[in-house]
Amino acid sequence: MSRSVLAGMENSAVTVLKRAIELDNESRLPDALVCYQEGIHFLMEVLKATKEEAKKVHYRKKIADYMDRAEKIKEQLNDLKEKGKYHEQIKIPDDATGFCYEKLFKPYFDSFVTEVWVEDPYIRHVHQVYNFLKFCEMLVKGPCSVKTIHLLTSLDNAGNAQQTSGLEEIKQSLQRYNITLEVIYSPSIHDREIRFNNGWIIKIGRGLDYFKKTQGRFSIGYCDFDLRHCHETTVDIFHVKHTKNT
CATH class of the missing domain: 3.30.870.30 (MITD, C-terminal phospholipase D-like domain)
Structure with missing residues (x-):
């Protein structure tokens, strides 16, 4: 992956994950979950193409954090749906x-x-x-x-x-x-x-x-x-x- 493509992929991840956080703060959970999943996908592609170990550590931490939030949203959604309160x-x-x-x-x-x-x-x-x-x-x-x-x-x-x-x-x-x-x-x-x-x-x-x-x-x-x-x-x-x- 060329440097310009890698930069473009990273910018896409930042944009989508920023939107995920906005939707999360607005309690629009299904939309936020979709954006978190898409952003995580972009970050994983960036991680695969990154050579520098320090950056890999940074991306792994970010991916883990966003995956953790996505799982919590899933649990919250499932709980609300189960109780019929969504x-x-x-x-x-x-x-x-x-x-x-x-x-x-x-x-x-x-x-x-x-x-x-x-x-x-x-x-x-x-x-x-x-x-x-x-x-x-x-x-x-x-x-x-x-x-x-x-x-x-x-x-x-x-x-x-x-x-x-x-x-x-x-x-x-x-x-x-x-x-x-x-x-x-x-x-x-x-x-x-x-x-x-x-x-x-x-x-x-x-x-x-x-x-x-x-x-x-x-x-x-x-x-x-x-x-x-x-x-x-x-x-x-x-x-x-x-x-x-x-």
């Missing part, structure tokens, strides 16, 4: 960026997730159906092994042809990945929540539709939702031992 709240400020679905949801699903429930009354208009498509694409990319996605939403009586045809197209497309999409329409649905069958429940005040429109179809943020400006909303995350099926 609750985390994320506030997305108005006009904020950096809150794409991957950033928001990935800390809460893993390779054991096989079933997902989406309850959102506003998967009706074209842009909202696209939001749901982006969410499904995230699940397809993994690391989970989703087999079934349940969507409970309301029917757009004014233009339901676009809504139903769009959701049907998503359903057909998901079948190519051996994923079944079940859509149920309810006239009385109001709550918005997403559940994974590993016990995580995410409630977003605005549902999946918390992104603002871009200035045009060729504006930054139109394709990459991580660069899209957001409406102000609150995200509440819970964990239960047994996720309800309906």
